[in-house]
Amino acid sequence: MAKVKYEVENQIGTITIDSPPVNALEKQVLEELSVIVNDIAEDVNVVIITGAGNKAFVAGADIKDFPTLTAETGVELVKKGQQIFQQIADLEQPVIAAIDGFALGGGLELALACDFRIATSRSQFGLPEVKLGILPGYGGTQRLPRLIGSGKAKQLIFSGEFLSAEEAYKVGIVEEVTENSALDEARKWAEKISKRGPLAVRAAKKAVNEGLDQSVEEGLHTEATYFGTLCETEDKNEGVAAFFEKREPNFTRK
Structure with missing residues (x-):
C-alpha cells in the first residue's frame, strides 16, 4: 500500500505523506516520494507537500534503521535522503510545505527543502539528532543556517531543542502561522501563484x-x-x- 499520495487539481499538485503514526521517513516513503517528484508534470504550476493525520507533518527518519549503521552505510543513508530532498528543492515549480504537528529531524529538513512554509499554531519544529548522538543528515546543517543565520541555526542544532510555531515564525523558519488548516492556507497561496505567469x-x-x-x-x-x-x-x-x-x-x- 502506497505511503505517499499525489493528486493534481487546478494545476496544483499535492503530495501527502501518509505513514502512520507519525509519517516517519522510512525507506518506502523516501522511494515513493522520489518517484512522485521525478514524475511531476510540466503543466503543474505549484506543488504542496503535507502530512496526513493530525499528529505530525513528518516526525523524522526511521530510527529503527540506526542501530546497525556503520560509517559506510550511514553515508549511504543520508546521501539518499539528501538526493531526494534536493530533487524537491530543484523542482522548477514553487513548493510549499503545509505543516500541522511535529516537523522534527528529517521532517524539518524536508520542509527546509521547500520554497516556503505555512504551519498551524500547534506545530513544533526541531532538529533533535544530537540527542541520538548523530547530526542532521538530510540537509539541516546546510539549509537551516542559510535560512535563519548560522548563530540561531547552531543554537538549535547543538541543543536539539524544539521551537513552537510562533518561535519558528519569529526566527524565519516558517513564513506564516495559522489557526486554521495549514493545507487550506497553502492552497490559497498556491492558487494565487498559479494565476501568475x-x-x-x-x-x-x-x-x-x-x-x-x-x-x-x-x-x-x-x-x-x-x-x-x-x-x-x-x-x-x-x-x-x-x-x-x-x-x-x-x-x-x-
Missing part, C-alpha cells in the same frame, strides 16, 4: 536560488539574463496586453 515564476525561483550562491554583481547578471529570456515569450506579451486591456491574462507557458 508560470514561466516568470519559474525563472524568478531560479534567479533567487542561483543568486544566493553568487555575489550581488553576479546575481544581478543572472536576474537580467532571465528577464531578457522572458521578454521573448508569448506569456510576456499576453501579460502586458491583459494589463492594458484590464482583464485576467491567459498564460500558455510559451
